[in-house]
Amino acid sequence: MLSTSQQRVILVTGANKGIGYEVVKKLANELPLNNNLILLGCRDLKRGEDALIRLGSPPNVHLLHLDVSLRESITHATNKIKCEYGGQLDIIINNAAIGELELTVDIARTMFTTNYYGIKTLNEHLFPFIRENGRVINVASISGSILLSEASKDLQEKYLSSTLTTEQLDCLVEDFISAIEINSFEALGYNPKSSYLIYSVTKAAVIALTRIEARQWSGSKNVLVLSVCPGFCATDLNRNAPGARPAELGADSILHVVNAPQNELKNGCFYRDGQQLPQVYMIDDKN
Ligand code: NDP
Numbered sequence: 001m002l003s004t005s006q007q008r009v010i011l012v013t014g015a016n017k018g019i020g021y022e023v024v025k026k027l028a029n030e031l032p033l034n035n036n037l038i039l040l041g042c043r044d045l046k047r048g049e050d051a052l053i054r055l056g057s058p059p060n061v062h063l064l065h066l067d068v069s070l071r072e073s074i075t076h077a078t079n080k081i082k083c084e085y086g087g088q089l090d091i092i093i094n095n096a097a098i099g100e101l102e103l104t105v106d107i108a109r110t111m112f113t114t115n116y117y118g119i120k121t122l123n124e125h126l127f128p129f130i131r132e133n134g135r136v137i138n139v140a141s142i143s144g145s146i147l148l149s150e151a152s153k154d155l156q157e158k159y160l161s162s163t164l165t166t167e168q169l170d171c172l173v174e175d176f177i178s179a180i181e182i183n184s185f186e187a188l189g190y191n192p193k194s195s196y197l198i199y200s201v202t203k204a205a206v207i208a209l210t211r212i213e214a215r216q217w218s219g220s221k222n223v224l225v226l227s228v229c230p231g232f233c234a235t236d237l238n239r240n241a242p243g244a245r246p247a248e249l250g251a252d253s254i255l256h257v258v259n260a261p262q263n264e265l266k267n268g269c270f271y272r273d274g275q276q277l278p279q280v281y282m283i284d285d286k287n
Helices: 018-029 045-054 071-085 105-129 142-149 153-160 166-182 197-217 247-259
Strands: 008-012 036-042 061-065 089-094 130-139 224-229 270-272 275-277
Touching: 008 018, 018 036, 018 045, 018 247, 036 045, 036 071, 045 061, 061 071, 071 105, 089 105, 089 247, 105 130, 105 166, 105 197, 130 197, 130 247, 142 153, 142 197, 153 166, 153 197, 166 197, 197 224, 224 247, 247 270
Parallel strands: 008 036, 008 089, 036 061, 089 130, 130 224, 224 270
Antiparallel strands: 270 275
């Protein structure tokens, strides 16, 4: 068995099922075998153990109990990575997310706590562990950039500003959550007819957060921070939507940004299936 100083140490959050599970499965079998040490993040240990059994309990996959919506859980997982893995990480894949359709403040709070604040807080905790040439990969969705294409020019400019800070992005997010109570999205520049409104705003925020983190951490340890869309895949998130592609292909989309050579990727950018995507995506865009 290789030591963590020789292996690529990779954390995948929300990896007990769906696309995250497929990412772990592929990473565990990448050649040379045992080159990757994968931390399979799960918010429920039993579901994590079941996933490990389904994988055949490979020696290079370890469970990490991690609920990204809970600060204590993030702190606990951070300490575990420090004590048991020498505080060494090469790649963080922020895959965990939830999707609810109901438009209420409570649902929005829960979704942002996982899909946006969870990534932001986890990255703040774990970035110091990332080794030279490491990568931080935030799983977003094209629905975030379609949402921006349907928003007002003024709102687009706020999300796309090259000087946007995390504090300003938090304010955009909080204004959106408050607007749900009084149904005033339009006044903020959102199109209330945008599909999966709350989910899509969480993903627009993740794409913007990725650009900010890339800027903040650029030059440090030669790390790349990227966002990626796995494409529309049949998983529990969408009740296994008929016609959607298999989760394995979503995993390939994520693995492209994990494994592509550094000079083929642009820090802070958004990718799907190996192609860079615009941050504002018009539905009839061909790429
Ligand atoms: P699934 O619902 O199949 O899996 C989501 C995973 O996230 C589960 O393991 C779930 O754990 C975990 N999770 C949820 N909340 C938390 C939390 N608070 N802390 C830790 N883990 C959590 O979804 P997908 O596999 O489809 O989605 C994976 C990623 O891909 C998500 O970021 C999603 O937004 C994105 N995506 C998916 C698309 C699709 O078509 N499927 C399209 C575009 C983007 P548990 O089993 O305990 O619930």
